[in-house]
Amino acid sequence: MPHKRRAKTHIKMQMSRQDIEQSLRDKGLQPTLQRVGICQFVLCMADHPTAEDVHAWAEQNLGKISLATIYNTLGSLVDVGLLRELKFSHSEKSIYDNNLDEHHHFFDVKTGLIHDIPVQNLELSMNLGKPFKVEGYEILLKGTVKP
Amino acid sequence: MPHKRRAKTHIKMQMSRQDIEQSLRDKGLQPTLQRVGICQFVLCMADHPTAEDVHAWAEQNLGKISLATIYNTLGSLVDVGLLRELKFSHSEKSIYDNNLDEHHHFFDVKTGLIHDIPVQNLELSMNLGKPFKVEGYEILLKGTVKP
DNA sequence: GCCAACATTAGAATGATTCTAAACTTAGAA
């Protein structure tokens, strides 16, 4: 049964430039200007952005930057585990998730926005045949969110 | 709570050529040779095939056929509700589902196969904040299936 | 048989993402 109390929701990590540079070094990535800039957005400000979103922000805030760099950087961040890559049926674009806690998602069909749902807020019970060995599951809720 | 008894699983509809032709007419689609052939596979034999799978079967069993026809036909079948189109995160390709009952899916990480899970076999309870109005959900289980 | 509507087709176009190969930049070592 789900908890009665509302679970504390993921709070966006507030990181200084130095924190970001250190995180990158810790993961074996050089803290280049482009990477640090992209991280500021993708780790601290953005909410499930697409590569296109990241590129738009970067062009606006860091000056001209190649789309290849956006993809390279997002790919590296995913590889070292600072970011997750998700794909949903309603779009062909990947979205990047800075919430590293295990969680599910809610798709707002009106706005197209994705909201995080903490695992504690959902409970799944299953009754499958013996042959099925479940190792994990993803739940995508769909609906609308009140203003 | 999930039922104790195992739900009867979706049985693949066995349709004669005539049945298929009638279904197509009923939906306002001309029962062309290509369409009927594709339906034989995609409605009666296949299990979550990709467009590529359908094309391979069709080339093999119907003779030369354009990929565009495969996509056109699958699209029409989806439009009239004889088929569903699904996309999963683990692949960029759409898969087509002839199970029209509401159901969830199990992804076998070893074989890459998708299995249907009747809705009665899963029960989801949720405890979300007031602003969320849930209109539906998709559950994707992942794991392996015993031989 | 004739025609308009509908289908099929080859190949071009699209769009997200990845690759290529050249030009930069960086971190150390000397």
Add this chain to the structure above:
DNA sequence: TTCTAAGTTTAGAATCATTCTAATGTTGGC
């Protein structure tokens, strides 16, 4: 410092599933 190798960025080409285009073929009712 200077040098160099490794790592990074970049423009543009390539990839791949899917959609579009526009020409050709087929059908069903008259």
